[in-house]
Amino acid sequence: GQNIDQPTEMTATEGAIVQINCTYQTSGFNGLFWYQQHAGEAPTFLSYNVLDGLEEKGRFSSFLSRSKGYSYLLLKELQMKDSASYLCAVWTEYGNKLVFGAGTILRVKS
Amino acid sequence: DTEVTQTPKHLVMGMTNKKSLKCEQHMGHRAMYWYKQKAKKPPELMFVYSYEKLSINESVPSRFSPECPNSSLLNLHLHALQPEDSALYLCASSQGGGQYFGPGTRLTVT
Numbered sequence: 626g627q628n629i630d631q632p633t634e635m636t637a638t639e640g641a642i643v644q645i646n647c648t649y650q651t652s653g654f655n656g657l658f659w660y661q662q663h664a665g666e667a668p669t670f671l672s673y674n675v676l677d678g679l680e681e682k683g684r685f686s687s688f689l690s691r692s693k694g695y696s697y698l699l700l701k702e703l704q705m706k707d708s709a710s711y712l713c714a715v716w717t718e719y720g721n722k723l724v725f726g727a728g729t730i731l732r733v734k735s
Numbered sequence: 736d737t738e739v740t741q742t743p744k745h746l747v748m749g750m751t752n753k754k755s756l757k758c759e760q761h762m763g764h765r766a767m768y769w770y771k772q773k774a775k776k777p778p779e780l781m782f783v784y785s786y787e788k789l790s791i792n793e794s795v796p797s798r799f800s801p802e803c804p805n806s807s808l809l810n811l812h813l814h815a816l817q818p819e820d821s822a823l824y825l826c827a828s829s830q831g832g833g834q835y836f837g838p839g840t841r842l843t844v845t
Contacts, residue, residue, distance in 0.1 A: 658834065664835055668778065674794040712777055714834075721766045721785055723834055725777035 627651045629726035631713050636732045637703055645698045645729045647713035650677070655716040658723065659687050659698045662710045671711075700731075707734045738762075739763060739837035741826050747843045750816060756840045758809040759827030767809040768834070771823040778825055799813060816844045825835075 628650045637643040649657070656675040660668035668673035674680055674696060686699040700707055713726040739760045748754050758767065770778035774791050783791035784803045798820075800812040809826055821844045826837040 627814075660836075667823075667839045667843075670833055670835055672835055714777075716834075718783075721783050721829065722780065722791060728775075728777050 627715075627717065627724045629713055629715060631711075631729045633727070634730045634732070635637060636734060639703055639705060639733055641703050642699065642701050642705060645700075645711050645713075645731065647696045647698075647726055649679075649694050649696070649713070649715050651717050651724060652716045653717045653734050654691065655695050657687075657689055658711040658712075658716065659685075659696075660714065661726070662712060663714065664710075668712055694697040702713040705733050706735065707731065708724050739826055739828055741824075741837035741840055743840060744838065745843075747845060748813065748816065749845055750818070753812070753814045755813065756824055756826075756842075757809040758811075758837055759807055760828040760835075760837075761807055761841055762807075762828060762830070762835070764828035764830040764835075765806065766829045767803065767831070768827040769799075769809065769811050770827065770836075772823045772825055772839075773818075776843075814843075816819075816842075818844050820844050828836045 631647045659671040662668040672687035679688045684701045689696045710728040710730050712728045714723045742757045768783050769781040772778045780793050781795045782801045787803045798815050802810040823839045825839045827834050
């Protein structure tokens with residue numbers, strides 16, 4: 626079966642650092658994606674990890690450990706506009722199919 | 736250019752209407768997708784087209800009918816929908832790493 630877990634909600638302060646964790650158990654693995662989604666809008670691609678390690682892109686970084694079935698998204702220097710839902714998704718071996726976690730709602734407070 | 740376009744942005748239709756949603760991408764991606772997303776839920780895969788052929792149908796009711804006229808276009812034909820079909824309908828495309836979403840069509844069935 627396919628199972629992706631991430632926290633339901635998180636709250637952090639403007640200017641701080643927050644880490645959103647994702648654990649997965651899937652039939653096959655071809656990479657892990659993180660998306661940001663603001664209310665009423667489409668998901669926006671943030672990162673893609675297929676090998677173990679840390680990928681850094683500006684204020685956002687994503688980490689993957691395939692042996693542990695674990696990833697995290699790290700957001701630095703939080704801004705109010707970072708308040709959104711963050712979706713973890715695994716690319717399985719079943720031809721072009723992404724399996725999504727339920728999403729983590731991040732609230733940034735001043 | 737990582738743009739996927741969708742029309743219309745909003746659609747209100749009665750249960751006896753026939754309408755179509757349209758999606759277009761010019762990134763040369765050979766896989767295209769339709770997702771349905773309800774409020775506060777992750778995107779739910781409906782259909783996958785790979786090289787213009789339907790490769791995945793996630794047991795979607797026949798009142799939704801996908802069509803891929805060419806490698807850049809994807810349509811979703813709607814007929815005899817139910818109020819519970821009201822949702823955000825997202826198109827996406829991919830090639831290798833990265834699945835990119837269009838802005839979505841907000842559908843309301845009355």
